[in-house]
Amino acid sequence: MREQKIDSIIEKYKGRSGALIHALTEIQHANHWLPRAVMQKVADALEVPFSQVMQIASFYKTFSLTPKGRHEVHVCTGMTCHLRGGAKLMAKVQEITGLKCGETDAEAKFTLEAGSCLGSCSIGPELIVDGKHYGRMTPEKAADVLKQYE
């Protein structure tokens, strides 16, 4: 299923070297990470050197070269969230998940990321799980939110 989806994305951009970022972004969104074999396929199809694919994939923060967990957890570390206790929230989420930023747990349940700035400053600090925003988050409430995810 996923492989078909990836192949259809690559097919769409065949021969279009300028669309490298578009292709990688779509694959990242569909597959949540970029396996080496897939990057090789992209290089071949878009006719760009593998080194260039690697440069782009390793430079931009959105791309992941390792598998991610089933749920992507973001703690906003933007200025307003920071001012309103974002660091304490981050510490608590790290404690609950046992992860540092960028890490994925052994059961591939959560991947933890810092995000800045996600634009909902008025309701910071914010916790975002799989794109769902949880505003006015406190370290105490964070555990309840994360409990909902399997």
Add this chain to the structure above:
Amino acid sequence: MLRLQTAAELEKLRAGILAGRDPAKPCIAVCGGAACDGLDSAAVGTAFAAEIKKQGLEAKVDFRITGCHGLCNKGPNVIAGPGDVCYLEVKPEDVPEVVASTVKGEVVDRLVYRDPSTGAKAAHMNEIPFYKHQMRILLGDIPRIDPTSIDDYIGVGGYSALAKALTRMTPDQVLEEVKRANLRGRGGGGFPAGLKWETTRNAPEKTKYVIVNGHEGESAAFMDRAMLTGNPHRVIEGLIIGAYAIGAQQGFIYTRHDSPSMARHITKALAQAAECGLLGKNILGTGFDFEVELHFDVGIFVSGESSALMRSIEGNAPEPRPKYIRTSVSGIWDKPSNLNNVETWANVPEIINRGADWYTSIGSEKSKGTKLVSLSGHVVNSGVVEVPMGTPLRTIVFDIGGGVPDGRAPKAIHFGGAMGGSIPIGMIDAPLDFDGMSKLGAPIGAGGLLVMNEDTDMIEMARYLLDFLVKESCGKCTPCREGMWQMLKILTDIVEGRGRKFDLERLADLTEVTSLGSLCALGKTSSDPLKSMLRYFKPEFEARIAAGSPAGSAAAAGREAR
């Protein structure tokens, strides 16, 4: 939809849309902006749709999900018309009452704004302090339109400026109008947009590009997203007009990938505009061709810098380049490329429709028009604000923002995110003005205004901002990559009680070298917050170094210093 062949057909379409609409008909607009979404406005929207259906009122009540209304911290926001009654913190269980009252033309008292000190009620938008002191030229339409409907935009006068420019003005006249309006770039630099347009127009190459910079990487800035998500057609209309003046055939919108509704709305708006013949070949039968592509930033701050952004559109890593040749002469694929911020483009239709004289009647002497401000931090009312340039910061922070919550005193105002600066609260009567604020050391930047209360530790704030920038430096030039790292190290030492005697001199040295020696604005301005903090809050730094105390007693040190 029929492809529009002439400006007259556009007017006919508009007349048809308006004929089918009754301004006196009850309508309900639920905010779907970023903050309201985070407060689950989607559930409120679903409840409204269901309730209207249940009561069989589909024909009697207009209902729409809109972009950001503005008063974000009181979300989910609902505006009921006619009369713009604002309901705050609406929950799904409030919905039946709101629907019933709106149909009867009544107001649900318990859901309207109350003054926190006097308890006085304010139901209508023009009575609520947060909205009352604003001038919402760019934002005003957002609660009135469904951002996914081009009909709604045309209904509020959309694309009339484009028709005027294409059919009744030459490209030179459009350019002249924008120059006369003294529209200055809203992305941070405040460079006159007309002059930039002219440079690209006069560049020898035939192929030219125009770009909307919707990257909005500046921390605590969220108004461009509100604009692009809530009224994408307005930005697109400005872009097409600009392309016509400049002679560009291709446009790009560059924006964030992490805001799904924004991407959806822009994509839809582009498709609708193309379908109506407002994009593509022979726009409105005038022979002008123009296409727009949507590109996404994939997560790095520096790609908001113009030359880096253009590298990214080409499909490369976003490394800035030196600008001895400006991007307006040699940008994307070495072709002349004119880049402006979302808000700058959004101003263009209004300038064309109402003229430069009207535009220059708003604002301060050298900064014209209105400015969008993202108001957040330690402030009672937080959200997206639009005020005339030259408005005193006091009006924004106190009249609109309602001051500092929890009985705390304000300490500082920070502008411009990680590359901006902080000024002490004593300067709160300074006007919002590009040049004035730059001189004070807190350049407006894109417009993120952060209020900090008396408990804020300025040294920790400086450290935090550098920590952010260190991770965002692309690493191409040494002064930026290494200079910031060293500043961060010293600041971390001071914060953790290991400050040494000559640290402040070392920091001053480093700020100077990094500013002078870096290629792009990220490095050049990376130490601006630190510089402003050393300028206004130096005693706090000195006291901390002398005491060697950890961050815990920050507030105490701050109070002593003052």
